[in-house]
Amino acid sequence: MEGTNDPPAMKGTELTSVNSDCYSAPMTTGVIAPGSLTKRLLRRAVRVFDVAATPYGVDRYVELVRPSWSSTEIRAKVIGAVRTTERSVTLTLRPNGNWRGFRAGQYTQLGVEIDGVRHTRCYSMTNSANAHDGTIELCVTAQPQGRVSGHLVRTAKRGQIMTLTPAQGFFTLPDIEPAHLLLISGGSGITPVLSMLRTRNALGWTKPVTFLHYALSESDLLFGDELDALAQGALGVRVLKVFTDAPGTGDLDGFFSTEQLDSADIQWRNAEAFVCGPAPLMDSVRSAFDRSSRAEHCHTEAFTLSHFTAEAGTIDGAVRFAGSEIGCSSDGTPLLLQAEAAGLRPLNGCRMGICHTCTRQLHSGVVRDVVTGELTNGPDVNIRICVSVPVGDVEVDL
């Protein structure tokens, strides 16, 4: 799933441990153990050799013989790429020693190079967070105009090296087993909740869990066999599939409604719910929980696509300077000018797009180059702020 860098904080956290990043979280819900003593000593030795290898650092030399090695970057090798449907590919990746594991429901930013340019997109891990086999699994579904998802579905194969970021996200399986778990997903939103179900089983939890999944039809269903196996292989698991384009073929019919949820699981009003899918589905589920005064027990994973076709002319939007935590409403001028109007003093030089002194990272959103008219789309791309005008909402690291 194409995800966002900053998911909303979880509501109702009595049953979950609040963590601002996965490093500080108590790693109870299954995490691959950090490196052994040898590995830690090796990392320390590396820092000494960094002096001998100044100014590049040891990384750039070891890379010559082992591309996946890095003392700081998380790199992963693709060890499996299986295409179960026409529009999706399930990747199995082996990250290097810098990967610190994840909590079920979290995502990583996968970096892949397309025609020389590195693009990053968010994907949720689908495997059990408790598996200690040193691999992670991601499922990529090609979005209609998705450059990265399309590329991966078409060309991903064993042996390729990609980059990852540490696991992120607050949408995670609680540490303490809830009395009743409700997992709802639609389409490619199945990925984080599937990890939750797999982890729940691996942990040996036994309290009831209902997994309700929406797909267009059987042929679009991801992980169908896995879901059946998970239902059979453990206590208390109930899996229900709904095919919205093919009535009569699934366990239930039609789109989400409170009545449908009643037939799926009559105890849902006592459950802790985790929902991930298209916006309409998540909105409907949230409304149902709101109406039953159970709003804080409904947790959702929001994701947005930052790519859209911009029309010519100024488009209104909010500009956010992440580093300074200042925001303003875009006035259509280049970001450098808007930053200066907001009282910031970004480093700059020629102010005409040539010297690259003002290069900063675009965290999210779209900008237009005033010289060439070219549109550049985040996340995490370099832009020259003196010639970049925001198109819609943007966030820059200033």
Next chain:
Amino acid sequence: MTTVAEAHGLTPAQLDALAQEFDALRARVRSELGEVDVAYIRRLMRIQRWSEVVGRASLFLGFLPPFWLTGVGALSLSKILDNMEIGHNILHGQYDWTNDPALSSTEFEWDSSCPAKGWQHYHNYLHHTFTNITGKDRDLGYSVIRISDTTAWSPINLGNPLYAVGLAAIFDHGIMLHDVDVAQVREGTKPWEEAKPALRAGLKKSGKLAFRDYIMWPAFTGPLFLLTLAANALANLIRNIWAFIIIFCGHFPSGVLEFTEAECENESKGHWYFRQVLGSGNISGGRLFHIMSGNLSYQIEHHLYPDIPARRYQEIAPEVKEICERYGIPYNTGRLSRQFGSVIFKILRFALPSRKKSKANQAPPTQPDAEPIELLAA
């Protein structure tokens, strides 16, 4: 007073048309950038790193002349590639479009005494914006060499040849001190307080490199300490002299022009392009030569498009030349011996007072001391 543009018969309208053509060329090249460019720079970085590994390893047998020479040669190659084709180009932002942190102009650090950030300030910004504007482009003579008669003569200029040789020998330190603005501090135009941070950063960087080259690696080779130290020093010297030669051929060969501040005030994009062409000189040569010079042998193309990957300059040069011809703009290029020969001549010539009276009382000259404009000299 005739401006350079007027002297070449170019009206503002023509300069606008020129801007459109050069802009279009840039947009086309920009859209073609892709995997082949990234693969190229990565291959070069691999070659550079392997050279360094081979060089350092060879010196462990440095008591045998062939190994010592291999050490010097491989290390020189590694430093030259790092400084020129790799470092200079990455720091220009030529590969920022890849979003690869290893190729990012904000992350990259190079094997030269001048810290990357400091160099970027005075090079990417000051030099490339104010190219060849008398009084604003500090690269004209690097503040120690009198390179044209737009600078008034004084007895200290008699040392020109000496300063040139000295600068060449310690060129990477020279660049570091150039960033610190040592000359300006001496003159009194820049307060010492302002220059201190740059000097501190520069000394820290050059200190680290000196420690690596003159203490750490020699120490690793044990009894061969002095031999290794000598080899590293020689490699640095070779890199410095080579860089000096190439860089001085960029803006000082005969035929390259200077501009006044007045004629460049509020200049149009077209005039900016025009100034970049006339303020630069190319060197002709084979493919290997171009790589070893970091494609600064295509100084004109580099100044037109500083942030386009340098490997593209060779393919667009014929088109740039053709555009220049149509607008009657001289395109300065020549063999290394010719270009550098004319630079040496200038260094010697301007060590002495100019034959013409100082222009202080008249309108500033439009070009340094009436050199004939040479079109495509061989």
